[in-house]
Amino acid sequence: MSSDLLQSLLTPELDECIEAALERMRVPGMTFAIVHEHDTSTREMLPAKRMTTESLFQTADTTMGFTAAAVSMVIDDDRFSAEPLTWDERISSLIPDTFELPDRNATRSTTLEDALSHRSGLPAHWYAMDLARPAETLVEAVEKLRHLDLAHDPRTEFHYCAHIGQDLPIGKSGEVIPRESYAFYFFDQVHYDPTIYPDPNKWDPGRYLPDRAEDKKVPLSWLGFGAGGHVCTGMRFAKLQMNITIAHFVSKFDFSLCDGQGNPMACPPPSDRNKQKASRPDNPVQLRYSIRV
Structure with a gap:
């Protein structure tokens, strides 16, 4: 042509x-x-x-392909290098002062092949690059990996986070998610299923202890935060923010749950947790409080 x-x-x-x-x-x-x-x-x-x-x-989803091609060229040129590079090279040995994961063993074992095969255990954190400061260097961005939780141990799961432009079969169920659709995990249908969690409205932390382990009765029976098995980058910040707010309130006030007329209540109004992101109760949560003396 x-x-x-x-x-x-x-x-x-x-x-x-x-x-x-x-x-x-x-x-x-x-x-x-x-x-x-x-x-x-x-x-x-x-x-x-x-x-x-x-x-x-902006190479988007082809970035991995370009990176893999560049690395393969370096590996192919090993005859010109005093220290030949291989796919099994540990990333921590190449950039020891920069590359660090939250788990020491993961840091030591993650290889070039793992990172380029979507087996690093960090599948959903790529979008955090959009939150990087404009003046931030690539080195500074990589150094932040040590603060991001692993979704899985390296080399145990293949996880690729990208938009899929084709129909997606759901296992052997015969059901298909149509292309261009948005799939969301329905919390209430699982977390409030009494066959999995007896008396689901009851505050019972013991249900998660090893001798009961109600959250492990069936696969995917617990989804504490986010929309899937991928760790959400904002989860840790949100938890810290909530803990600080609650600790500050509890340290200064005595309080009890009540309705809009001040009558005591045993539990807060229910909320529709099937709603994406925010799941506010259908009716406001009311508290009767007084300054702690």
């Missing part, structure tokens, strides 16, 4: 399609390219800033 033929593919209809996408997504401009073997053709739109070898690209 010649460069002239590539250029002929950049039609006014294509321009209209791209302009409509830019307007819909509120993107100020874009540079794109058509690449076929050694031939390329480019187009710049709004503004017309020509693409060069210095242009930056």
Whole structure:
């Protein structure tokens, strides 16, 4: 395919399609390219800033592929290196002062192959990069890995967090999640199932002790926070914030649960925990309180 033929593919209809996408997504401009073997053709739109070898690209889900390709080239060049690199190389041996996971054994054992095969145990923390400070370097971002909980031990689970643009079968159930759908775990149907948790409205921490282990009766019977087995980055901050707020309140006030008229209540109003994120009670929670003397 010649460069002239590539250029002929950049039609006014294509321009209209791209302009409509830019307007819909509120993107100020874009540079794109058509690449076929050694031939390329480019187009710049709004503004017309020509693409060069210095242009930056958002590679998104292809980042892992580019990284793996670059690492494989380094490994292939081992004949030119005094210390050849292999896929089994531990990351901690390459950047010992930077790479550290919350678990010491995980830090020592995680290899290049693990990181590039979605087996690191850190599947859902990639979005934390969006929260990085603008002036933050890659080294500073990697150093934060030590503060992120592992969803699984390295090399025990394959977890890839990405949008799936195709129908997704649910095991052998015969059911399918259609492409472009949003799937969400329904908390109440499980956490308030009396066949799993007897008397589910009762405050009974003992139900989680090893001799009872009600949360382990069936697979996926407990989902304490988040929408899946992936550890939420904001979980730790949210817990600290809640603990500080509760500790401050409890240390200064005596309180009891009541209804809107001040009558004592045994338990708070129920809430619909099937709602995404916030699960406020249908009716406000009322407290009768007095300053502790």
